[in-house]
Amino acid sequence: MKTVYWQEGVLYLLDQTALPGTVRYQACREAEEVAQAIRDLVVRGAPLIGVTAAYGVALAAWGFDGPEPDFDRRMQEVFDLLASTRPTAVNLFWALNRMKKVYTEHRAQGREQVAVALLQEAEEMFAEDVATNQAMGDFGEKLFAPRVTLLTVCNAGSLATCGYGTALGVIRSCHREGKLAMVYACETRPVLQGARLTVWELCQDGIPVTLITDNMAGTLMQQSKVDGVVVGADRIAANGDTANKIGTYMLAVLAHYHGLPFYVAAPMSTVDFSLSSGKEIPIENRDPDEVRKVMGTPITVPDVPVFNPAFDVTPNRLISGIITEKGVALPPFDSSLAALRG
Numbered sequence: 279m280k281t282v283y284w285q286e287g288v289l290y291l292l293d294q295t296a297l298p299g300t301v302r303y304q305a306c307r308e309a310e311e312v313a314q315a316i317r318d319l320v321v322r323g324a325p326l327i328g329v330t331a332a333y334g335v336a337l338a339a340w341g342f343d344g345p346e347p348d349f350d351r352r353m354q355e356v357f358d359l360l361a362s363t364r365p366t367a368v369n370l371f372w373a374l375n376r377m378k379k380v381y382t383e384h385r386a387q388g389r390e391q392v393a394v395a396l397l398q399e400a401e402e403m404f405a406e407d408v409a410t411n412q413a414m415g416d417f418g419e420k421l422f423a424p425r426v427t428l429l430t431v432c433n434a435g436s437l438a439t440c441g442y443g444t445a446l447g448v449i450r451s452c453h454r455e456g457k458l459a460m461v462y463a464c465e466t467r468p469v470l471q472g473a474r475l476t477v478w479e480l481c482q483d484g485i486p487v488t489l490i491t492d493n494m495a496g497t498l499m500q501q502s503k504v505d506g507v508v509v510g511a512d513r514i515a516a517n518g519d520t521a522n523k524i525g526t527y528m529l530a531v532l533a534h535y536h537g538l539p540f541y542v543a544a545p546m547s548t549v550d551f552s553l554s555s556g557k558e559i560p561i562e563n564r565d566p567d568e569v570r571k572v573m574g575t576p577i578t579v580p581d582v583p584v585f586n587p588a589f590d591v592t593p594n595r596l597i598s599g600i601i602t603e604k605g606v607a608l609p610p611f612d613s614s615l616a617a618l619r620g
């Protein structure tokens with residue numbers, strides 16, 4: 279099931295706010311619709327946000343029907359709009375920068391050629407992401423012995439990418455090799471990506487999964503029911519500090535206390551080499567009602583003050599390894615990530 283696809287000048291997005299109960303696609307004909315869909319988590323997940331924004335740029339060029347002199351202004355407006363949607367996942371900015379390069383390279387050939395080149399680049403980005411995730415999964419699988427039980431948080435699967443997934447890509451490869459005993463999926467409050475998306479995705483593929491609430495992870499480790507933790511990432515600093523879904527840091531501390539391996543799985547496009555540490559990673563704060571409500575139903579006192587950061591930062595000293603499509607980076611990460619970049 280594709281998370282995003284282009285058909286006859288229309289971009290279709292799998293609406294992840296409706297999962298698992300309803301499978302439906304949102305048809306986007308304007309970049310503004312794509313931007314709102316990213317903001318509203320219709321599409322989410324660092325790699326998927328990037329590719330979706332890339333398609334949003336192509337959509338704007340494809341659908342432009344104004345006077346030639348307005349084209350550059352409109353396209354800059356679209357680049358800025360898409361860049362303003364969510365601040366943490368660096369894949370968004372990596373993808374937009376890549377599209378901007380294609381735009382600049384082809385601008386002299388005229389609007390039609392620009393539109394064709396931008397769509398081709400977005401399609402290539404889509405295909406590359408799937409291949410990247412499969413390579414990452416196969417590197418990660420080799421880290422584990424049969425029969426391994428792994429814990430994960432949020433959704434870093436096919437639904438967060440163009441296919442196969444990052445953390446769930448490692449889990450898929452372990453399952454393919456007959457190494458996987460069980461996956462424990464944290465429900466991942468407040469938006470419930472684990473309960474709604476990871477459980478659904480793994481069940482679709484016949485991969486064994488057990489759902490837990492986020493506050494059960496400690497007891498699970500205390501009872502030796504987990505062999506390791508594998509999570510995704512939204513932005514990794516040059517020293518390996520990693521921003522990921524809120525609750526990831528808590529799992530890293532628990533894993534460290536219980537002597538369990540804690541791995542991050544992410545494509546190299548998630549590493550932001552311009553940041554020396556995680557202190558510089560911008561953290562998105564989201565709508566307080568995400569915490570005050572569950573699936574739209576109020577669970578607390580109206581207008582109670584809320585703290586709702588969508589991500590936290592796990593320091594590199596709590597990370598056993600960073601699994602990428604170029605191999606597994608081990609501590610010290612500033613040198614091992616730089617070596618993989620080369």
Ligand SMILES: CSC[C@H]1O[C@H](OP(=O)(O)O)[C@H](O)[C@@H]1O
Nearest residue numbers: 322323324434438510511522523
């Ligand atoms: C494959 S990385 C996905 C990454 O993105 C998620 O955040 P969100 O659902 O808010 O986009 C979460 O941090 C995942 O690990």
